[in-house]
Amino acid sequence: MTLDELGWGPHFEATFAPFRGLGLLPARVATQHRGGFGLLGADGPRAGVPAGTLDALPAVGDWVVAAPVPDEDKAVIEAVLPRRTAFTRSDPWSGAEEVVAANVDTVLVVTVPGRDFSPRRLERYLAAAHESGATPVVLVNKADLDPGSPAVEAARAAAPGVPVHFLSAKTGEGLAQLDPYLARGQTVALLGSSGVGKSTLANRLAGADLATGDVRADERGRHTTSRRQLVVLPRGGLLLDTPGLRELQLSGADLGEAFPEIAELASQCRFRDCSHSHEPGCAVLAAVENGVLPRERHESYLKLAAELAELGERRRRAAW
Numbered sequence: 374m375t376l377d378e379l380g381w382g383p384h385f386e387a388t389f390a391p392f393r394g395l396g397l398l399p400a401r402v403a404t405q406h407r408g409g410f411g412l413l414g415a416d417g418p419r420a421g422v423p424a425g426t427l428d429a430l431p432a433v434g435d436w437v438v439a440a441p442v443p444d445e446d447k448a449v450i451e452a453v454l455p456r457r458t459a460f461t462r463s464d465p466w467s468g469a470e471e472v473v474a475a476n477v478d479t480v481l482v483v484t485v486p487g488r489d490f491s492p493r494r495l496e497r498y499l500a501a502a503h504e505s506g507a508t509p510v511v512l513v514n515k516a517d518l519d520p521g522s523p524a525v526e527a528a529r530a531a532a533p534g535v536p537v538h539f540l541s542a543k544t545g546e547g548l549a550q551l552d553p554y555l556a557r558g559q560t561v562a563l564l565g566s567s568g569v570g571k572s573t574l575a576n577r578l579a580g581a582d583l584a585t586g587d588v589r590a591d592e593r594g595r596h597t598t599s600r601r602q603l604v605v606l607p608r609g610g611l612l613l614d615t616p617g618l619r620e621l622q623l624s625g626a627d628l629g630e631a632f633p634e635i636a637e638l639a640s641q642c643r644f645r646d647c648s649h650s651h652e653p654g655c656a657v658l659a660a661v662e663n664g665v666l667p668r669e670r671h672e673s674y675l676k677l678a679a680e681l682a683e684l685g686e687r688r689r690r691a692a693w
């Protein structure tokens with residue numbers, strides 16, 4: 374395995390430069406478990422143990438500086454290289470920011486047609502995906518269950534400017550649409566609610582056996598995947614499967630990118646700092662009144678904006 378096949382590139386080449394020649398190796402974090410980390414490097418897998426001096430633990434997808442332990446398949450993680458992208462959420466209990474996936478090129482937000490389809494949840498994921506720095510793509514999975522589903526059009530409406538693909542992880546139909554995202558050294562992460570088929574899709578692409586709802590369902594058949602895992606696909610590309618997030622708490626979000634039509638309207642609001650909730654001369658409110666902007670879309674925007682404002686307030690208070 375070469376470093377390039379693991380997603381290495383000029384950014385990391387540059388940030389690793391100070392460590393070169395010191396007997397240290399670059400490695401990518403593939404798994405995270407109680408005892409430590411699973412690392413992948415040019416010379417194969419190793420167990421990684423964080424050095425006591427690390428400020429913060431790495432996340433799956435991170436590139437780290439590893440000091441190999443002689444005669445053991447083990448290495449001490451001495452540093453985490455700066456991330457190119459990071460998908461984060463805030464812990465529902467502590468409010469602390471958690472990196473769910475690092476150095477991802479494409480975030481595949483997976484959803485399903487039918488009763489479980491929620492454009493509002495999709496908007497939340499997309500706001501976080503845009504914020505991560507990775508390119509978001511929407512997958513509407515389980516096409517075999519509902520081939521003519523209106524969910525595809527609804528997903529397009531909730532995701533302006535974002536590619537939406539309709540496919541079936543079960544039958545393999547439509548899977549070729551993922552080829553452009555899975556070139557050699559490209560990292561994609563699967564994100565979405567529990568049960569949408571992330572692991573089924575990962576298994577199909579990896580030809581391997583990651584946990585799916587069929588194999589090891591708990592009593593409610595949910596949250597089958599219990600940890601994040603980065604796998605190198607035989608066809609090239611790297612895939613990061615994640616457990617379904619019960620509810621994605623934003624830790625930051627790029628609403629301008631997730632709601633481009635609102636960002637454009639906002640430039641015509643009377644006040645520069647318009648919140649688009651009550652102000653006179655608000656172009657966004659006018660667009661809702663005229664039926665140009667769907668009401669649900671505006672409400673979704675306001676809800677996410679309020680959540681972000683509250684988060685900012687909480688962080689300011691914590692910083693004091």
Ligand SMILES: Nc1nc2c(ncn2[C@@H]2O[C@H](COP(=O)(O)OP(=O)(O)OP(=O)(O)O)[C@@H](O)[C@H]2O)c(=O)[nH]1
Nearest residue numbers: 515542543568570571572573585586596597598617
């Ligand atoms: N009909 C149909 N069923 C599917 C498809 N993809 C996945 N499933 C089924 O959906 C269930 C859940 O699939 P998983 O792959 O475990 O879902 P997941 O998103 O990984 O779920 P978590 O790991 O809990 O987050 C399983 O019973 C799969 O067989 C599909 O394209 N069509």
Ligand SMILES: [Mg+2]
Nearest residue numbers: 571572597598
């Ligand atoms: Mg899973």
Ligand SMILES: [Zn+2]
Nearest residue numbers: 642647649655
């Ligand atoms: Zn406004």
